[in-house]
Amino acid sequence: MTGKQPLVVEKRIHIQAAPERIWTLISTAEGFQRWFMPGDIKPSEGHEFHLSTPFGNAPCKVLSAQPPVKIAFTWGTLGILSYPHWTITIELKPTGDGTELVLLHEGWTGEEDAIRERMSGGWTGIVAKLAKVAEAG
Numbered sequence: 001m002t003g004k005q006p007l008v009v010e011k012r013i014h015i016q017a018a019p020e021r022i023w024t025l026i027s028t029a030e031g032f033q034r035w036f037m038p039g040d041i042k043p044s045e046g047h048e049f050h051l052s053t054p055f056g057n058a059p060c061k062v063l064s065a066q067p068p069v070k071i072a073f074t075w076g077t078l079g080i081l082s083y084p085h086w087t088i089t090i091e092l093k094p095t096g097d098g099t100e101l102v103l104l105h106e107g108w109t110g111e112e113d114a115i116r117e118r119m120s121g122g123w124t125g126i127v128a129k130l131a132k133v134a135e136a137g
Contacts, residue, residue, distance in 0.1 A: 009105035009120045013127045016098040017134040023068035025134055026090050035130040043067055051075065068092060103127055 015022060025031035027043035038052040043065035050057040059076035072089040086107035093100040103123060108116050 007106070007108040007110055007116075009103075009108075009116060009123055011101075011103040011120075011123045011127045013101050013131055014095065014098060015101055015131040015134050017131075017137075019068040019092040019094050019099045021137070022092055022099055022101065022130070022134045025130060026092075027065060027067065027071050035133045036126060041073070043071060049073075063087065101127060101130070 023043075025035055027041065029038075029040045029042070029049075032039050032041050036051075039060065040049040041047070041060070041062065042049070043062070045062055045064055047062040049060050049062070051060055061074045061076075063072040063074060065071050070089065070091045072087060075086040075088055086105060089102075089104045089106070091102045091104075093102070105119060105123060
C-alpha cells in the first residue's frame with residue numbers, strides 16, 4: 001500500500017432536520033448561498049449554472065435531481081486553474097431523528113493531492129455549516 005488518499009472526497013454527517021428542509025438548501029440558489037457560495041442552481045437535470053468562487057465564476061451543470069433524495073452536478077474549470085470537471089453528489093438518507101447527508105467530490109486525476117487535501121478539509125467545515133443552517137430552520 002502506498003498510503004495515497006482515495007481519489008474521492010467523501011463527507012458524511014448526521015443532521016437533525018428532515019430531508020425536505022435540507023433539500024431546499026442544496027437545490028436552490030437562495031439555500032445554496034446560506035451554507036456554500038453564491039450559485040444559481042436549480043433542481044432540474046441539465047440546468048447550467050455558475051458558482052461564484054474566490055477564483056471566479058465556475059461553470060456547472062446539474063446531472064441529476066431526485067427530490068428530496070439526491071442532487072449531482074459538475075463543477076467546471078476554475079478561472080486560471082486548470083482542473084478538469086469535478087462531480088459533486090449530495091445524497092440525503094432519512095434516519096429516525098433526522099437525515100444522514102453524504103457528499104462525494106469526484107473527478108480527481110491524482111495529480112493534485114495538495115488541492116484535494118485542502119478541499120477535503122474545506123468540505124468538513126462546509127457540511128458542518130449546512131447542518132447548522134438546516135437545524136436552525
